[in-house]
Amino acid sequence: MNKKNNIDIEFILVEPSHSGNIGACARAIKNMGFEKLAIVKPRKTITEEAFHRAKSAKDILENAVIYESFDQAIEEKNLILATSARERTIPWPTFYIDEISEEIKGELKSEKTKSAIIFGREDNGLSNEELQKCHIHLVIPTSDEYSSLNLSHALQLVAFEIRKIYLDNNVPISEEKDLVSNLENEKLLEHLMEVLKKIDFYDPKSSKQVKTRIERLIKKIRLDKMEMGILRGFLSKIMDFEK
Amino acid sequence: MNKKNNIDIEFILVEPSHSGNIGACARAIKNMGFEKLAIVKPRKTITEEAFHRAKSAKDILENAVIYESFDQAIEEKNLILATSARERTIPWPTFYIDEISEEIKGELKSEKTKSAIIFGREDNGLSNEELQKCHIHLVIPTSDEYSSLNLSHALQLVAFEIRKIYLDNNVPISEEKDLVSNLENEKLLEHLMEVLKKIDFYDPKSSKQVKTRIERLIKKIRLDKMEMGILRGFLSKIMDFEK
Numbered sequence: 001m002n003k004k005n006n007i008d009i010e011f012i013l014v015e016p017s018h019s020g021n022i023g024a025c026a027r028a029i030k031n032m033g034f035e036k037l038a039i040v041k042p043r044k045t046i047t048e049e050a051f052h053r054a055k056s057a058k059d060i061l062e063n064a065v066i067y068e069s070f071d072q073a074i075e076e077k078n079l080i081l082a083t084s085a086r087e088r089t090i091p092w093p094t095f096y097i098d099e100i101s102e103e104i105k106g107e108l109k110s111e112k113t114k115s116a117i118i119f120g121r122e123d124n125g126l127s128n129e130e131l132q133k134c135h136i137h138l139v140i141p142t143s144d145e146y147s148s149l150n151l152s153h154a155l156q157l158v159a160f161e162i163r164k165i166y167l168d169n170n171v172p173i174s175e176e177k178d179l180v181s182n183l184e185n186e187k188l189l190e191h192l193m194e195v196l197k198k199i200d201f202y203d204p205k206s207s208k209q210v211k212t213r214i215e216r217l218i219k220k221i222r223l224d225k226m227e228m229g230i231l232r233g234f235l236s237k238i239m240d241f242e243k
Numbered sequence: 244m245n246k247k248n249n250i251d252i253e254f255i256l257v258e259p260s261h262s263g264n265i266g267a268c269a270r271a272i273k274n275m276g277f278e279k280l281a282i283v284k285p286r287k288t289i290t291e292e293a294f295h296r297a298k299s300a301k302d303i304l305e306n307a308v309i310y311e312s313f314d315q316a317i318e319e320k321n322l323i324l325a326t327s328a329r330e331r332t333i334p335w336p337t338f339y340i341d342e343i344s345e346e347i348k349g350e351l352k353s354e355k356t357k358s359a360i361i362f363g364r365e366d367n368g369l370s371n372e373e374l375q376k377c378h379i380h381l382v383i384p385t386s387d388e389y390s391s392l393n394l395s396h397a398l399q400l401v402a403f404e405i406r407k408i409y410l411d412n413n414v415p416i417s418e419e420k421d422l423v424s425n426l427e428n429e430k431l432l433e434h435l436m437e438v439l440k441k442i443d444f445y446d447p448k449s450s451k452q453v454k455t456r457i458e459r460l461i462k463k464i465r466l467d468k469m470e471m472g473i474l475r476g477f478l479s480k481i482m483d484f485e486k
Contacts, residue, residue, distance in 0.1 A: 028396055033386035056389050098407070141406070143276035146299050149399075153271055156396045157403055163384070164341070 009108070009115040009162065010036040010065070011155060012073050014130065017043040017122050023053030023061060024152035025119075030057035032159035033166075038065040038116075040073050070130055078179040078222075079107050079115040082126055082134035083158055093220070094137040097161045104136060105165045106174030113174075114181065117158060122151050132212075133182070135219060180228045185218050188228065191235045198239065252351070252358040252405065253279040253308070254398060255316050257373065260286040260365050266296030266304060267395035268362075273300035275402035276409075281308040281359075283316050313373050314429075321422040321465075322350055322358040325369055325377035326401055336463070337380040340404045347379060348408045349417030356417075357424065360401055365394050375455075376425070378462060423471045428461050431471065434478045441482065 011029055016022055016039060023046075026037050037060050046061060054061045067073040074080050083097075095101060100108075107113045118134060120126035131137065140149060140157055149157075165171055193211060196202035202210055223231070254272055259265055259282060266289075269280050280303050289304060297304045310316040317323050326340075338344060343351075350356045361377060363369035374380065383392060383400055392400075408414055436454060439445035445453055466474070 024393060024396070027389075027393060030389045031385050031392050031396075033388070053393075055393075056391070141403075142274050145276070146270075146273045148299070149274050150267060150270060150296075150298075150395075152393075153267070153274075153396060153399045156392075156399055160384075160400055160403075 008036070008111070008113075009034060009117065010038050010077075011159070012038045012040060012067075012116050012118045013042075013151070013155075014040045014070060014073075014118060014126060015043050015121050016119075016151060018151070019044045019047040019050040020053045021122065021151045022046055022064075023050035023057075025155045026050075026054040026057040026060040026064070028152055028156040028159055030060050032156075032163045034159060034163075035060065035063075036065070037061065037063075038067060038073060040067045040070050042066065070133070073118075074116060074133060075183045076181050077114045077116045078181050079104070079113050079136075080118065080134040080182065081116065081136045081138050082118045082120075082131050083138045083140065083154060084120070084125060084131075092131070092137050093135065094139060096141050097138050097158055098141070100136075100138070100161070100165065102171065103174070105168075105171045107177060107179075108162065108165055109171060109173040110175055110177065112178055117162070119151060119155055119158075132216060132219070135222060178225045180223050180225055184228055185223070188223075188231060188235075189215055189218055191232060195235050195238050251279070251354070251356075252277060252360065253281050253320075254402065255281045255283060255310075255359050255361045256285075256394065256398075257283045257313060257316075257361060257369060258286050258364050259362075259394060261394070262287045262290040262293040263296045264365065264394045265289055265307075266293035266300075268398045269293075269297040269300040269303040269307070271395055271399040271402055273303050275399075275406045277402060277406070278303065278306075279308070280304065280306075281310060281316060283310045283313050285309065313376070316361075317359060317376060318426045319424050320357045320359045321424050322347070322356050322379075323377040323425065324358070324360045324379045324381050325374050326360060326362050326381045326383065326397060327368060327374075335374070335380050336378065337382060339384050340381050340401050341384070343379075343381070343404070343408065345414065346417070348411075348414045350420060350422075351405065351408055352414060352416040353418055353420065355421055360405070362394060362398055362401075375459060375462070378465060421468045423466050423468055427471055428466070431466075431474060431478075432458055432461055434475060438478050438481050 011025065011034065013022065013025060022039065022042065029037055050061060051058055108115055118126065138158065140154055142149065192214065193202065197204065254268065254277065256265065256268060265282065265285065272280055293304060294301055351358055361369065381401065383397055385392065435457065436445065
């Protein structure tokens with residue numbers, strides 16, 4: 001893969017239960033020219049079996065980042081993609097892995113983007129709460145009869161398609177966007193909720209739904225740094241005014 | 244997958260050494276809507292590990308065909324594709340798995356085609372002799388740095404791409420071709436060599452090269468049944484004439 005490309009993309013496994021799978025994922029990542037593997041709370045330690053199945057990708061395994069929580073894993077990211085073998089009922093921006101929009105492709109290729117592609121647990125995937133913390137849902141097309149792929153196979157297919165995007169010179173790299181990280185979004189949400197409470201618009205006890213909807217809205221807008229500055233300034237002004 | 248499609252495609256593993264891999268292949272085949280797994284001389288029996296890794300594709304594993312030899316596996320086939328993680332030096336019709344020609348796509352979709360996709364040994368792939376018995380070589384694009392994929396991962400990627408061909412209504416099904424099986428080609432080769440010996444064109448002791456080149460030529464032409472009839476008739480006439 002062309003080294004000039006942004007390959008700063010992290011493949012994140014959430015609570016994988018089979019150590020062998022983790023090794024197979026490391027190998028798949030390296031086969032496709034990527035480098036970064038991360039794991040949220042592995043349910044088993046990385047065993048000999050993992051190293052055996054990683055074959056010549058032991059370096060990927062050795063350098064794997066371990067996160068204490070899902071939130072920690074996505075904190076610094078500004079493009080978070082969740083994978084799933086089936087379409088969910090949650091209305092969310094969703095693409096088949098081989099039909100990702102040109103806009104998202106351009107972002108993936110940008111050096112300004114800190115991307116994560118997230119893979120759920122072998123037994124029950126990602127929770128709805130986790131899915132709603134991601135910007136985009138990716139669906140792997142499968143047979144209707146049997147849609148549940150092995151974890152490392154799912155990662156292999158996704159990495160294969162993402163690699164194509166990086167190598168496709170027809171996809172323009174989106175350089176203009178300077179999107180904020182997930183952590184900055186979380187801070188905006190806190191700030192906004194504080195303001196809403198202060199102006200008596202929102203009672204955390206009675207309307208948990210309001211916070212959820214605003215959280216989703218912030219995810220969808222995908223603010224850049226300048227927009228974030230304006231919004232935070234606006235919120236601070238309201239807080240001052242109320243005093 | 245649409246049942247009207249030709250899904251009579253056999254995924255053939257040549258001498259796989261890891262039973263777990265066989266199970267993972269069965270699962271990948273079913274995930275992509277296919278049904279047929281075959282194995283040429285498995286180096287280990289199909290163990291509990293294979294069934295464990297097949298998960299809900301145990302039926303694919305139970306119905307797997309076991310062949311005694313590579314030649315037996317391809318005998319009845321008339322479209323034989325070999326997979327490889329890298330481009331070979333042998334000059335042969337070769338496609339990346341996501342850039343298969345429209346002609347071959349059309350054949351794959353035809354009910355007249357008996358297709359096989361062949362996967363080599365985990366440790367050293369397919370031999371040159373085996374590769375030359377296939378019509379088409381398929382290459383999986385990978386990183387230059389580390390091109391060797393896990394067997395079941397390779398199969399997963401190939402099955403994913405072949406499934407797209409079946410589901411793509413823009414690919415016209417090639418119905419006009421009625422290609423002969425590999426066994427019929429072998430018989431033609433024997434017949435031809437017999438004639439060449441008879442007319443003193445060919446001495447099997449001194450020119451083994453001639454036979455290899457003719458074998459390759461027959462593979463490349465991909466005769467249909469009518470052409471085969473004409474050629475065999477022509478050869479029989481020469482034999483009679485020489486008497």
